[in-house]
Amino acid sequence: MTTTATWTRKHLLGLQELSREEIELVLETAKSFKEVSSRDVKKVPALRGKTVVTLFFEPSTRTRVSFELAAKRLSADTLNITASVSSTTKGETLLDTAKNIEAMSVDAMVVRHGTSGAPMILAEGLNCSVINAGDGCREHPTQALLDMFTLQEKFGRIEGLKVAIVGDILHSRVARSNIWGLTKLGAKVTVCGPATLMPRGIESMGVQVSYDIKDVIRNSDAIIALRLQKERQEAKFLPSMREYAQLFGINAVKLSEGKDGLIVMHPGPTNRGLELSAEVADGKQSVILDQVTNGVAVRMAVLYLVLGTKES
């Protein structure tokens, strides 16, 4: 893949607004950064002297650590802040909190927030770069980018691939970012999950809807299984977790119906026995750990591009 695009964005808020060329540029840039992580000395001086803050209003281990490692491998200084939403409701607005952190000369803020649109508010009100690490049910752009990077690595292309996203589509920012990104790059996307967890009008985003996991397995090149939050049963979206596992869980028997080369992905952390059986999660078709590895490279690329723009 070659691309002639140049990066002009100060922020990465979502994949909705990115062009195909911009997405390809991130993936291309990530390729060279992946090599850095395989070296004995896993560090390049690209962002020396820069300060990257992760500001997470929701718990996360994987994404936060991935961003932190990405920043460190680019020689940036990092600081992790876990903010409770309650501190921002005690008279201090979200923007106030962020401005206080920015005032300590921060170059990039990596933000996760439970409210859709929160990173937009910050991007508008702050001078530093804002990178969205997940907002509400809206977008989780770096997760989708690392998913696409992984697909590109395994298949050598994304154009024409049949990718299924399975699970709680309604509440999934991973699903939405992947839909934006994958459709822009020419993949055919099917979403599959219980009707009560399928957002109204999802077809308008350019995807097909299926409720038949067996059919989806037979017709896909790759399946992205989503994490099912236990609260969904409490909120009555589902009769039981057991029935969910039977209808939409992926096990070895169901998977054996798939094409040769079918791969299984998951943004983690996996509920073993629910959305994926243990043997599938650990099996040959699973690329879950590759996704984690690629996450660091993709986030290095994003930090590098976004902070590089501000300089020029």
Add this chain to the structure above:
Amino acid sequence: MGLLIKNAIIVNADKIGKEAQCILCENGKITKIAASIPDGNHEIVDAKGKKVLPGLIDIHIHLRQPGREDKETIETGSRAAVKGGFTSVFCMPNTHPVIDNAMVVDFIIREAERVGLCNVYPIGAITKGQNDQELTDMAELKSAGCLALSDDGKSVLNSRLFRLAMEYAKMLDLLIIEHCQDPLLTAGGVMNEGDVSTRLGLKGDPGIAETVTVARDIEIARYLDARVHLAHMSLKRSIDLIRAAKAEGIKVTAEACPHHFVLTDEACASFDTSTKVNPPLRSKEDVEAIKAAIADGTIDCIVTDHAPHTNEDKEVGFDGAPFGLIGLETSLGLTIKELVKPGIIDLRQMVDRMSTSPARITGLKSKGAVKEGLDADITIIDENREWTVTREGFVSKSKNSPFVGWKLTGVVEYTICGGKIVYRAGGV
């Protein structure tokens, strides 16, 4: 000494005057309308080139006092009302404490009189504390000055209690105003459920939360032969239900807000929390249906649902922000720009929806028209002048408007309440 309006082209709901008239206001009443009235020692207002309307009446606003004086007070809200051309406003009872007893009603009426800008009519609650458990002392509320009751902000969800409320209010000839929304169906939605909410990842409020309640209330009104007024209708399907009910002779009336006939749910893509309103902004199809319903009278009145909120309350992200936007100062300009200028309604119909019908529905018999013997509540407008909405321009204590930067058509030149000039474009 009275107030004499000269060169007045009078617009009433039944007709637009052809010849310029003089209007004499004395002791709070319109005492004489004639082709010529001597100046005498009257205060003179020249209405040349303008239109003279009965004072606008908004039967659905929130004044926040008592309780949230940081958002709005009776004083600042009155100021916003008269700037918007309103001489009478009805304030909803979701204050702290709730308007569910005579003492709170009395406080609001006295404070409004002290401010002395416009008539403020407190709407009493249907249930004590708006808690959907016990009916308020409705007769006491009526004798304290309430003309209408509502649990606005939420529905009376308990259908039996709502039936009892309608029956009891009918006995007292009190208007019941219902906020139609089943919270179990809304389930925490923050915008209209549809393509846009799916794209934005925001929790959707399905239209059926409104329409099932509209249908229920129409059925109860039919059963009891009682009247019910449905607040802030936002959907084509609600309009269809109301139109059919009216055709059947059921005593249902309804209102709609400018934001619901001007904006669609696409406006929420800005994540501007002033677009977060309850009921939510809907689809293009709904917007068109509301416009048509205002034109054919299925929607009886235009109201603002003026809902002031501080920046601190609103700037917490879309999920956490409270619902509501301010509307008193932009209602006329939006109505003229979006309905009158495109020819959907004429000025006469606008007067009906913004003054005459609200007066009729709430039982204000001496308001809603510019006629001899009626109250001297008069709004003088220049319906052709354009102006731009600015944040700084709002006199409301809160600034949560999605229309900042918009160019609107129609300026209030004078607002006259009880024969007294309470607002003039150049300053009182």
